[in-house]
Amino acid sequence: xxxxxxxxxxxxxxxxxxxxxxxxxxxxxxxxxxxxxxxxxxxxxxxxxxxxxxxxxxxxxxxxxxxxxxxxxxxxxxxxxxxxxxxxxxxxxxxxxxxxxxxxxxxxxxxxxxxxxxxxxxxxxxxxxxxxxxxxxxxxxxxxxxxxxxxxxxxxxxxxxxxxxxxxxxxxxxxxxxxxxxxxxxxxxxxxxxxxxxxx
Numbered sequence: 001x002x003x004x005x006x007x008x009x010x011x012x013x014x015x016x017x018x019x020x021x022x023x024x025x026x027x028x029x030x031x032x033x034x035x036x037x038x039x040x041x042x043x044x045x046x047x048x049x050x051x052x053x054x055x056x057x058x059x060x061x062x063x064x065x066x067x068x069x070x071x072x073x074x075x076x077x078x079x080x081x082x083x084x085x086x087x088x089x090x091x092x093x094x095x096x097x098x099x100x101x102x103x104x105x106x107x108x109x110x111x112x113x114x115x116x117x118x119x120x121x122x123x124x125x126x127x128x129x130x131x132x133x134x135x136x137x138x139x140x141x142x143x144x145x146x147x148x149x150x151x152x153x154x155x156x157x158x159x160x161x162x163x164x165x166x167x168x169x170x171x172x173x174x175x176x177x178x179x180x181x182x183x184x185x186x187x188x189x190x191x192x193x194x195x196x197x198x199x200x
Contacts (some may be wrong), residue, residue, distance in 0.1 A: 101192040
């Protein structure tokens with residue numbers, strides 16, 4: 001059974017209407033729903049088109065325009081260059097899995113925080129920063145593991161691309177791309193060019 005989505009309608013006047021609470025909300029409220037891990041769907045009230053992604057991108061844009069942006073110029077330009085590239089589909093999957101691994105690492109750090117400070121709602125950014133400094137060696141190990149897993153995923157992605165290319169071009173007889181008829185290895189030969197007998 002799929003998780004029920006919180007439907008939000010966006011009207012032509014750009015106002016957002018939460019159908020669950022029957023009231024208008026702001027973009028900041030939508031951000032809070034995301035932070036609370038509530039699955040949302042935002043639809044255009046007039047056309048009924050799903051505009052969830054565009055609104056989420058708007059939230060990201062506002063965050064990036066703030067004092068502490070997450071993406072550097074290099075990261076943004078590299079992402080733009082992947083649009084229309086042959087690797088675009090694989091890159092989206094790669095980034096998604098990387099975020100999943102990073103989220104798991106963050107959850108482990110939060111568990112360690114609770115072990116030290118307990119479930120204290122007053123835990124603020126200063127205490128969190130102190131905790132991260134205290135846990136620097138453990139963090140280094142977790143980051144190393146994260147980078148290793150990320151590298152392995154990229155290698156897997158490259159292998160998938162090579163396999164797809166091999167399957168795509170195997171029927172054309174191009175050099176380096178054996179066909180199905182070439183599955184049986186050629187017979188072994190001795191230095192004189194004569195076929196070796198089995199077992200020799």
